[in-house]
Amino acid sequence: MPTMIFVNLPVKDLEVSKTFFTSLGYSFNPRFSDENGACLVISDTIFAMLLTEPRFKDFTRKEVADASAVTEVILCLSAESREKVDTLVDAALAAGGSPSGEPQEYEFMYGRSFQDPDHHLWEVVWMDPAAVTG
Known part of the structure; x- marks a missing residue:
């Protein structure tokens, strides 16, 4: 398993x-x-x-963190393409999420982020498979 x-x-x-x-x-x-x-x-x-x-x-x-005031964790999900990054983050923003940081653009990686309704931070990242296995 x-x-x-x-x-x-x-x-x-x-x-x-x-x-x-x-x-x-x-x-x-x-x-x-x-x-x-x-x-x-x-x-x-x-x-x-x-x-x-x-x-x-x-x-x-412990006390439960107020994610609107402090960052307790950043959750990062991979995406299969740059387009999927944009699709998921755009959907999150349209569904009531809020922006979190600027897009990250590197030669082999692209990512964007958002906050969910409870202000938890989520990143969505695409990495060039050649760079990962490299």
Whole structure:
């Protein structure tokens, strides 16, 4: 079985977050979702558990970061092309996300970023396959 990753993110309004990510073309696994959290399926091995803040607090003794004021994490997803980077980020902005930083353009890499409704930072990056295997 391949290694999987489950990123846990606190959200203020679970339904707003579900609507946002559904509009980006993602789905949710109902088996791991309820009124306190939803399992966002990003790929076969990458998932984000969107947890209401009270449920998120059940897993930590620390304060929950206010992502509108501080950066607690930057999540980066790969894309298969420059066009896919633009498509996903443009969809996020149209769905109510907000811009986060300037596009990054390098000889072998292109990326853009956005903030989701809870201000979590997401980057989407394309890298030239020749540069990666190089």
